[in-house]
């Protein structure tokens with residue numbers, strides 16, 4: 001999988017923040033924006049940094065704001081207050097060129113897949129390379145290898161409407177990483193696939209992370225979190241917390257604790 005290394009790895013991967021949230025709040029609707037009342041915000045004055053080259057899970061109860069947080073990171077949602085810095089740039093919500101430029105360095109696995117129904121599996125996966133003007137002869141080997149990795153080798157010419165939910169999800173994952181993004185954002189990428197394929201996808205993301213990509217992986221799947229031991233950011237009541245996995249581990253070792261599936 002060496003060829004999937006990110007195209008623009010940071011100079012000092014461990015030191016630099018690829019993403020900073022400075023007092024970022026988000027509320028939906030006119031009232032939240034006008035009043036600036038923290039009680040109206042879904043996400044409240046978030047302050048955190050993500051180091052370039054790191055891997056983080058993002059978790060929290062349903063409705064906690066995981067998708068909303070990811071939307072702000074991929075610049076599809078402006079914060080109601082505060083400043084986001086992405087890949088060394090202060091985000092200006094009015095700067096469309098900045099948004100287009102930075103998005104090309106992102107790989108996003110959307111919860112609802114967002115596949116193009118009129119393109120076959122191969123062409124959907126190749127799309128991020130096509131839009132940057134890459135020639136088919138330069139990408140066809142990589143695209144086929146990646147689709148083989150996610151188990152879609154025999155489906156290259158099928159159209160998305162005939163794929164199962166899990167197959168669509170695997171295609172969405174392939175499309176998100178095919179252009180070697182600097183930052184991968186995955187919203188419940190293992191939600192529709194079985195546990196074994198979930199672990200395989202997890203291994204792919206860990207491998208891409210090992211090659212330099214920063215990964216933020218939103219999930220409810222505690223067994224996957226526990227099995228990987230990667231750091232966890234948890235959204236609760238509009239705030240973000242770093243979860244201490246060593247404390248989780250000692251809790252799991254307490255008498256009477258029932259292990260979760262796969263943990």
Ligand SMILES: Nc1ncnc2c1ncn2[C@@H]1O[C@H](COP(=O)(O)OP(=O)(O)OP(=O)(O)O)[C@@H](O)[C@H]1O
Pocket residue numbers: 028029042060061062063064065066067068069
């Ligand atoms: N466009 C919107 N307009 C109004 N409210 C919204 C909008 N998008 C999300 N919300 C609300 O914001 C809250 C957070 O939603 P979000 O989808 O970010 O949560 P989540 O943690 O990703 O949930 P889940 O785990 O169920 O996917 C929810 O109460 C949701 O109803």
